[in-house]
Amino acid sequence: MNRPPLALALGLLLAGCGLHPLYGGGGGGRVASMLGHIEVAPIEGKAGWLVSNAVRDQLGADRGTSPTYRLEVRLDDKVTGLGVRGDDTITRERRTLRARYQLIDLANGAVLLDATAGSDAGIDVVGSEYATIAAENTALERLSGTIASQIVSRIALYAERTSPAEP
Structure with missing residues (x-):
């Protein structure tokens, strides 16, 4: 089979369907430019601190310019027991982190985007309370990164x- 004509044909098909890179133009593109001008409002609690830092890291905000947008996030963090033994001890937990967020235009106060994000993780409850708490904290760190990415x-x-x- 002759591969170059096949690759060319697939390339032409993809070009015709309108697919293009989201971050086209690199750091100077319109998406990166907008992301760099977003300030993240403080978020309550440990989960809020983790999500806030993860979002700031992923936004790549330009610290040298004043923000054009503000991101406000409200979190709902729950740990629920699932598996129960005969002696009523929990063997499995589910940690659920949900976020409701709004992107606000600082020029006029308009809400540009109002959406939600969420993820959950399973946690094994073991005999050591320390190990269970460590697992819950690790799950929260992973969930915070996932929520930030979303x-x-x-x-x-x-x-x-x-x-x-762009022209």
Whole structure:
């Protein structure tokens, strides 16, 4: 089978379907430019601190310029017992982290984006209380990163769909 014509044909098909990189233009592209001008409002609690830091890391905010947008996030963090032994001890937990977030235009106070993100993780409850607490904390750290990725991806998609095309 002759591979170059096949690769060329697939390339032409993809070009015709309108697919293009979300972060086209690198750090100077419209999506990266918008992401770099978002400030993250303080978020309550340990989960809030973790999510806030993860979002800031992924946004790559430009600290040298004043923000154009503000991201406000409210979290719901729950740990629920699932598996129960005959002696009524819990053997499995589920940690659920949900976020409701809004992207606000600082120029006029308009809510540009109002959405939710969420994830959950299973935790084995073992005989050591220390090990269980460590597992719960590790799950929270992973969930915070997942939530942050969902938030930043959704904002990037919003930026791509609403920003005017560059000349």
